[in-house]
Amino acid sequence: MxxxxxxxxxxxxxxxxxxxxxxxxxxxxxxxxxxxxxxxxxxxxxxxxxxxxxxxxxxxxxxxxxxxxxxxxxxxxxxxxxxxxxxxxxxxxxxxxxxxxxxxxxxxxxxxxxxxxxxxxxxxxxxxxxxxxxxxxxxxxxxxxxxxxxxxxxxxxxxxxxxxxxxxxxxxxxxxxxxxxxxxxxxxxxxxxxxxxxxxxxxxxxxxxxxxxxxxxxxGLDAPTRIEVAPGQLSVEEGRALPGVVAVEETPDGVVLMTRQAAVVVGRLAADDRLGGVRVRTGTLEDVFLDLTGREYRA
Structure with missing residues (x-):
């Protein structure tokens, strides 16, 4: 029951x-x-x-x-x-x-x-x-x-x-x-x-x-993985050239790579000795929430 x-x-x-x-x-x-x-x-x-x-x-x-x-x-x-x-x-x-x-x-x-x-x-x-x-x-x-x-x-x-x-x-x-x-x-x-x-x-x-x-x-959200690379490790242009990267953002904390092939991208960063300060973030419940309800301000 x-x-x-x-x-x-x-x-x-x-x-x-x-x-x-x-x-x-x-x-x-x-x-x-x-x-x-x-x-x-x-x-x-x-x-x-x-x-x-x-x-x-x-x-x-x-x-x-x-x-x-x-x-x-x-x-x-x-x-x-x-x-x-x-x-x-x-x-x-x-x-x-x-x-x-x-x-x-x-x-x-x-x-x-x-x-x-x-x-x-x-x-x-x-x-x-x-x-x-x-x-x-x-x-x-x-x-x-x-x-x-x-x-x-x-x-x-x-x-x-x-x-x-x-x-x-x-x-x-x-x-x-x-x-x-x-x-x-x-x-x-x-x-x-x-x-x-x-x-x-x-x-x-x-x-x-x-x-x-x-x-x-x-x-179910099927959100891309975000790979955050510390400042000075990678330029935006270099990020776009990496295999498996679908989008790149530049932020005050460095460069963010969006990918659905995280293992491939992290492997390439490792091969280039650029893993210092790298953070990998998969989708979260907050991403699901925002996808369903939107990001606009509510009164």
Whole structure:
């Protein structure tokens, strides 16, 4: 049985179609990322799957249960971290998570353990309004997980976190998934999706464009390999003359060779003793994302 089944979900706001007939399945124990530019419909899609928003059409089930009308049988089994953190006013971090724990019949000790797991053991007596943005984000995630849910929804969980905190949270989320939980998150970080997700769904303008493993999406792009040669090693003209090179770019960091025959080009550079400072970059999930959604600025 799939943990999540979405069929033809649609949501409109006036003339704007925020989610446009989206269908997808998420297997039990799977880690799925939802990617897309601002306004792509990611958050609205999650809110409908979580049962927080009524769709105009279509249906969603989680753990075999319909999510709308609001289903109280599902509430103890799902954890939700919203994009904007909302807390009870004037409570400390410890009081906050103890309150969430009590709502689910969980002992306060478990809340204290979660504060430690997200790196907030030194902030237990700090009021939530005095926490930094990253600390509030970590507290929000702990509150979403304190009751040990089977399915976890995280909306941009690492936004506002510094690189060290992001990496620590990756370890935590990976551990949740390894223990059998199903995890769905939205993110703008391509490296995060590649590191954590079994599959990713790429959305734009409310539509689901593609959904597959990161590796399969990159293979499907069939992007040329970029070989970056350090300044002084190779001229643009010499690069164009190399066998297998289809395009050449000059950048402040040197010359970039585009090729679909990377072994041939690297072999020729080695034969000419020009491998110093060479970097080889194949296609990435970011390349797939830009190819599908475009490079123009979004309002």
């Amino acid at each position: 799939a943990a999540i089944e979405v069929r033809d979900l649609t949501m409109t706001y006036g003339t704007l179609t925020a989610v446009d007939h989206v269908s997808l399945d998420v297997a039990e124990g799977e880690f799925v990322g939802v990617l897309g530019p601002n306004g792509a419909g990611k958050t609205t899609l999650l809110e409908m799957i979580e049962g927080l928003r009524r769709p105009d059409s279509g249906s969603a089930t989680v753990l075999g249960e319909p999510v709308w009308p609001r289903n109280p049988r599902l509430l103890p089994r799902i954890g939700v971290q919203l994009q904007a953190s909302s807390f009870f006013e004037r409570l400390t971090a410890r009081e906050q998570i103890h309150t969430f724990a009590a709502l689910y019949g969980v002992r306060p000790r478990v809340g204290d353990e979660w504060l430690e797991r997200v790196g907030l053991s030194g902030k237990v007596d700090t009021r939530v309004e005095d926490l930094s943005g990253g600390q509030a984000q970590r507290l929000s995630i702990a509150c979403a997980l304190v009751h040990d849910p089977d399915v976890v929804f995280l909306d941009e969980p690492t936004a506002a976190l510094d690189p060290q905190a992001r990496r620590n949270l990756w370890d935590l989320l990976s551990g949740l998934n390894d223990s059998g939980r199903t995890v769905v998150l939205t993110t703008h970080y391509m490296d995060e999706a590649e590191e954590l997700c079994d599959r990713v769904a790429i959305m734009d303008a409310g539509r689901l464009l593609q959904m597959d493993t990161p590796a399969a999406l990159v293979r």
